[in-house]
Amino acid sequence: xxxxxxxxxxxxxxxxxxxxxxxxxxxxxxxxxxxxxxxxxxxxxxxxxxxxxxxxxxxxxxxxxxxxxxxxxxxxxxxxxxxxxxxxxxxxxxxxxxxxxxxxxxxxxxxxxxxxxxxxxxxxxxxxxxxxxxxxxxxxxxxxxxxxxxxxxxxxxxxxxxxxxxxxxxxxxxxxxxxxxxxxxxxxxxxxxxxxxxxxxxxxxxxxxxxxxxxxxxxxxxxxxxxxxxxxxxxxxxxxxxxxxxxxxxxxxxxxxxxxxxxxxxxxxxxxxxxxxxxxx
Amino acid sequence: xxxxxxxxxxxxxxxxxxxxxxxxxxxxxxxxxxxxxxxxxxxxxxxxxxxxxxxxxxxxxxxxxxxxxxxxxxxxxxxxxxxxxxxxxxxxxxxxxxxxxxxxxxxxxxxxxxxxxxxxxxxxxxxxxxxxxxxxxxxxxxxxxxxxxxxxxxxxxxxxxxxxxxxxxxxxxxxxxxxxxxxxxxxxxxxxxxxxxxxxxxxxxxxxxxxxxxxxxxxxxxxxxxxxxxxxxxxxxxxxxxxxxxxxxxxxxxxxxxxxxxxxxxxxxxxxxxxxxxxxxxxxxxxxxxxxxxxxxxxxxxxxxxxxxxxxxxxxxxxxxxxxxxxxxxxxxxxxxxxxxxxxxxxxxxxxxxxxxxxxxxxxxx
Numbered sequence: 001x002x003x004x005x006x007x008x009x010x011x012x013x014x015x016x017x018x019x020x021x022x023x024x025x026x027x028x029x030x031x032x033x034x035x036x037x038x039x040x041x042x043x044x045x046x047x048x049x050x051x052x053x054x055x056x057x058x059x060x061x062x063x064x065x066x067x068x069x070x071x072x073x074x075x076x077x078x079x080x081x082x083x084x085x086x087x088x089x090x091x092x093x094x095x096x097x098x099x100x101x102x103x104x105x106x107x108x109x110x111x112x113x114x115x116x117x118x119x120x121x122x123x124x125x126x127x128x129x130x131x132x133x134x135x136x137x138x139x140x141x142x143x144x145x146x147x148x149x150x151x152x153x154x155x156x157x158x159x160x161x162x163x164x165x166x167x168x169x170x171x172x173x174x175x176x177x178x179x180x181x182x183x184x185x186x187x188x189x190x191x192x193x194x195x196x197x198x199x200x201x202x203x204x205x206x207x208x209x210x211x212x213x214x215x216x217x218x219x220x221x222x223x224x225x226x227x228x229x230x231x232x233x234x235x236x237x238x239x240x241x242x243x244x245x246x247x248x249x250x251x252x253x254x255x256x257x258x259x260x261x262x263x264x265x266x267x268x269x270x271x272x273x274x275x276x277x278x279x280x281x
Numbered sequence: 282x283x284x285x286x287x288x289x290x291x292x293x294x295x296x297x298x299x300x301x302x303x304x305x306x307x308x309x310x311x312x313x314x315x316x317x318x319x320x321x322x323x324x325x326x327x328x329x330x331x332x333x334x335x336x337x338x339x340x341x342x343x344x345x346x347x348x349x350x351x352x353x354x355x356x357x358x359x360x361x362x363x364x365x366x367x368x369x370x371x372x373x374x375x376x377x378x379x380x381x382x383x384x385x386x387x388x389x390x391x392x393x394x395x396x397x398x399x400x401x402x403x404x405x406x407x408x409x410x411x412x413x414x415x416x417x418x419x420x421x422x423x424x425x426x427x428x429x430x431x432x433x434x435x436x437x438x439x440x441x442x443x444x445x446x447x448x449x450x451x452x453x454x455x456x457x458x459x460x461x462x463x464x465x466x467x468x469x470x471x472x473x474x475x476x477x478x479x480x481x482x483x484x485x486x487x488x489x490x491x492x493x494x495x496x497x498x499x500x501x502x503x504x505x506x507x508x509x510x511x512x513x514x515x516x517x518x519x520x521x522x523x524x525x526x527x528x529x530x531x532x533x534x535x536x537x538x539x540x541x542x543x544x545x546x547x548x549x550x551x552x553x554x555x556x557x558x559x560x561x562x563x564x565x566x567x568x569x570x571x572x573x574x575x576x577x578x579x580x581x582x583x584x585x586x587x588x589x590x591x592x593x594x595x596x597x598x599x600x601x602x603x604x605x606x607x608x609x610x611x612x613x614x615x616x617x618x619x620x621x622x623x624x625x626x627x628x629x630x631x632x633x634x635x636x637x638x639x640x641x642x643x644x645x646x647x
Contacts, residue, residue: 026454064536088542095536104532104588108300112533116542120526123318124305133298146301168541 013040015204016061016091016172020070023056023228029068030056031228038172039221043198043205047215048225049249054208055096055176057225061206062093062174088116092170096177098161100149106160107145110136113167135166139193155186162193173197175207179214191218212249216240216263224248240264323585323594330581330597337601338381341608342373346615375503379566380603380621382510383499384573386563388581388599389521391574392590393556396528397549400458401636404575405440405560408465411569412472413443414561419476419491423483427490433509436565437558443468444557455535456549497570497622499607510566513558520555525592527552532589570622572629573599579636602628 014037023031031053038044038061046054059065061072063079072079074090092113100109113135114128136142139159144152149160158178165173175194179187191207195218198205209215215222216236223233226248232239245253245266252269259265299305303318342354349365356362357369391404398408405411417439418432426432447468451461476495480488493500530543531552538545560574581594606624613619 059536062540064539083542084539084544085542088540091540093536093540095534095540098537099534101532101588103586105301107298108302108588110298111300112529112541115530120523121313121315121317123526124299124307124316125314129299136298142298145298164537165540 014038015040015075016206017073018057018061018070019073021057021060021067021072022069023053023060023065024068025056029228031060033070034228034230036061036223036230036233038204038206040204041198041202042220043195043207043218044221044223045215045219046206046208046223046225047210047212047248048231050210052225052248053228054210054225056228058093058174058176058206058208059095062091063087064093064095085116088168088170090170091172091174092165092168093174094161094165094176094178096180102150104149105145106141106147106149106152107132107136109149109160110141110163110167113164116168131169132167135163138166138197139163154181155183155189158182158186158190159193162190166197170203172204172206175205177208177210179209179211187214194218212240212245212266213258216265217258217261236263240266320585320587320591323587323591326581326584326591327593327597330594330601334381334597334601334604337604337608338377341377341380341604342369344608344612345373375507376499376607377604378504378507379502379510380499380607381600382507382514383563383567383570384577384600384603385596386510386514386559386599387570387573387603388577388595388597389524389592390556390559390563391576391599392578392581392592392595393524393528393552393559394574395578396531396590397456397552397556398458398461399532400462401579402575402633403458403462403465404578405556406569406571406574407469407633408462409443409447409468409472410440410557410560411564411571411574412469412476413446414440414564415495415569416472416476416479417442418565419479419483419495422491422494423479423487425487427487433562433565437561440557440561440564443472444553448553493620494568496620497568497625498620499567499603499610500618500620502567506566510562513562517555517559520551521592524552524555528589528592568620568622570603571626572633573602573625576625576629576632577602 016038018034018036021031021034021036022029034057036057046057048054056065060067063072063084066080074082074087079087111128111132114131117128118124136145139162141156141159141163144156144160149157152160162175162178165175178190178194182190191214194205194207197203207218219236221233222236222239224231224239224244231248232244240255242253242255245251245255254267254269255264256267257263257265300318302321304321306317306319308315339351339354342357343349343351345368347368349369353363353365354369357366357374363369387405394405394408395401395403414436417435421432421435426435447461447465451457451464453460480491483491527548530538530541531545531548533541535545563570577599578590578595581598582590585591585594602625603621606628607621610619610621610624
């Protein structure tokens with residue numbers, strides 16, 4: 001198993017880094033001394049079992065959570081020292097379950113993404129209009145523009161939220177479990193969209209996912225976390241092994257090449273069978 | 282969704298998307314471009330409410346112990362000589378202006394606090410602000426302070442202290458809407474009991490006076506009360522304009538708003554502070570006219586169908602409610618005058634019950 005921060009940082013630059021990052025809710029420490037360099041222009045996926053601190057880490061990278069100690073650096077400067085509005089011009093973040101104001105229309109919600117570029121005396125510019133139009137077209141929600149967000153399906157709603165984050169036009173985009181509550185077709189749709197945005201616009205993306213196979217499929221850079229620490233990181237093809245799955249998820253599995261992409265595919269060990277237990281077979 | 286569909290969409294998107302239902306108002310100040318988004322429906326509703334308010338005001342000035350024809354009312358307002366100058370201009374007009382200002386202040390106050398708490402129940406008359414204002418005012422009354430030049434200041438102080446206490450007790454690493462409302466209700470009840478205690482301890486004449494004030498009354502209010510209230514509201518107007526813009530950003534959830542670079546803590550505090558001052562000043566002038574702050578913003582929002590509570594429409598509707606309620610309060614059991622708060626409570630209480638029932642069924646549906 002190759003565990004190396006060196007490789008990825010050597011191959012590219014990192015605008016966003018975590019240094020000795022320790023995160024806690026009240027007295028409960030969730031993330032310990034984390035070192036992370038988010039590779040520019042790549043899709044990084046943070047993966048791990050429930051409560052491993054992956055969402056917490058993402059929230060800290062997007063200054064939604066203040067570090068207990070250590071720091072998150074954007075272009076070498078501590079996030080805590082940068083005005084929040086300025087951060088919003090570089091980092092976009094979509095929380096796990098965002099809530100829209102009652103009865104808001106799709107176009108209105110997506111337009112809120114322009115907030116960090118607006119002032120009270122300038123509430124709408126041609127630049128805003130272009131960004132919103134583009135974001136809605138990319139996420140295929142243009143036809144929904146006048147609909148109320150309340151009445152959309154889960155998949156549509158998620159695309160609208162992503163459109164809002166896109167309209168913000170930031171180089172870095174952080175997404176917290178964007179596929180939760182979606183059926184498999186919509187999951188694939190959302191992840192494809194993210195990958196496409198990364199490819200076409202060179203945006204740096206960090207996604208938190210709990211599905212290891214999806215992570216292995218879509219990540220350029222995979223970060224596996226357990227109990228608030230990074231267990232392994234690197235290209236999925238290099239780090240996803242049966243040992244890693246056992247270590248991180250405590251699951252016996254066989255890792256085979258994905259028949260479509262060739263990326264590692266984790267097949268869990270044999271399911272429960274009554275014969276095996278009672279010994280009848 | 283196929284890749285080709287995406288491509289086609291991206292290419293064909295030549296027509297710009299704007300927030301649906303808004304009109305763009307654009308102008309220049311020198312080299313600076315200025316642009317505002319105007320919600321069309323909200324603008325229409327505002328104009329309609331303004332017309333309604335004017336009609337209500339004319340009716341208010343006409344109806345009373347003696348009826349004055351609307352034409353005579355208009356004469357007085359326009360400053361032309363009229364035989365009804367005394368009844369309309371001296372007796373009814375100042376009282377109406379107080380009602381108007383009090384209603385507008387309560388309307389905006391409710392809108393702001395409901396926005397911050399993201400809860401239609403969180404209005405200053407439910408979460409302890411007006412009760413705090415009442416408690417200190419009644420306390421002062423029982424110690425012989427009866428001047429309406431002093432009482433409003435005490436009201437503001439009382440309302441502010443109550444709001445700070447609720448805020449501090451509800452704060453646990455963040456402001457949770459439900460906790461904020463529940464703690465506010467608790468404080469409201471406690472402060473109301475405290476007020477009753479002050480009243481029973483005090484002289485019975487003072488207690489009677491305090492009791493009327495406590496119900497919310499415009500009886501005997503005139504230019505002496507209208508002028509300071511008007512000034513305070515005028516001074517706060519720029520702050521309200523700021524609030525109308527800032528409100529847009531706090532209607533999103535905390536995470537999303539923060540990610541968009543909104544300084545949530547500052548903005549929330551600013552909005553609550555403004556709401557508390559408005560409610561307290563209004564309470565100081567007319568007593569806690571119940572339910573106006575609760576009702577006006579929610580009705581206004583249903584009329585405009587905006588994503589956030591419309592401040593201007595809340596103000597106008599608040600004014601309409603108080604003026605109309607006082608009109609009925611004067612006339613319904615004439616010559617006995619009811620305190621205006623009795624009428625607003627009669628409309629507001631069923632609404633409050635409906636709101637609670639509705640929120641409970643909505644909660645169960647999740």
